Amino acid sequence: GAGVSQSPRYKVAKRGQDVALRCDPISGHVSLFWYQQALGQGPEFLTYFQNEAQLDKSGLPSDRFFAERPEGSVSTLKIQRTQQEDSAVYLCASSPGGIGEQYFGPGTRLTVT
Amino acid sequence: ILNVEQSPQSLHVQEGDSTNFTCSFPSSNFYALHWYRWETAKSPEALFVMTLNGDEKKKGRISATLNTKEGYSYLYIKGSQPEDSATYLCASSGLGGSQGNLIFGKGTKLSVKP
Numbered sequence: 001g002a003g004v005s006q007s008p009r010y011k012v013a014k015r016g017q018d019v020a021l022r023c024d025p026i027s028g029h030v031s032l033f034w035y036q037q038a039l040g041q042g043p044e045f046l047t048y049f050q051n052e053a054q055l056d057k058s059g060l061p062s063d064r065f066f067a068e069r070p071e072g073s074v075s076t077l078k079i080q081r082t083q084q085e086d087s088a089v090y091l092c093a094s095s096p097g098g099i100g101e102q103y104f105g106p107g108t109r110l111t112v113t
Numbered sequence: 114i115l116n117v118e119q120s121p122q123s124l125h126v127q128e129g130d131s132t133n134f135t136c137s138f139p140s141s142n143f144y145a146l147h148w149y150r151w152e153t154a155k156s157p158e159a160l161f162v163m164t165l166n167g168d169e170k171k172k173g174r175i176s177a178t179l180n181t182k183e184g185y186s187y188l189y190i191k192g193s194q195p196e197d198s199a200t201y202l203c204a205s206s207g208l209g210g211s212q213g214n215l216i217f218g219k220g221t222k223l224s225v226k227p
Binding site for chain 2: 059101
């Protein structure tokens, strides 16, 4: 079956622009996670959804970052007024629920110039 | 700060060599240890999820062990092939505040020369 997909795969934004990154999880997966991987670092947790409820957003680096999953399936990560330090690969992962294996998408590479 | 550490940072081997990497993690609040393989431009692929002290898992030429008491895991690749070239990430779950969010190491980048 289809895995986790993300779009766009690459995004170049000028500093100050708003961007929206999309994640299509595996159908039926309850849990959805967003991670940010800066150059030379491991992925870092941003936020977690269980169905449409955002249960943890403790990893979001600033109030310029906003995530939603209104119908409990597709999720969007929005970054307002992008800054150069936002340049990173943004990974989305889904899982059937609970603490277990997470299935990752290919990521969106965001470059802020 | 609860850190997951991986070593070495990078590794260059010849085809046919066997190799191993280390992942260390805080043993408190531990639930599971995950290994992923991440090839360039592809999705990270899950290799193993291990929860029990002493766990050993194997998939083809790749195997992993887990020691939760001392907080480390080893990943072994026997007879490396060029297609094994990738970044190998380990992650621990149960450390963070959210159910299941993973705390990753920085990864070990493996290059296998034909």
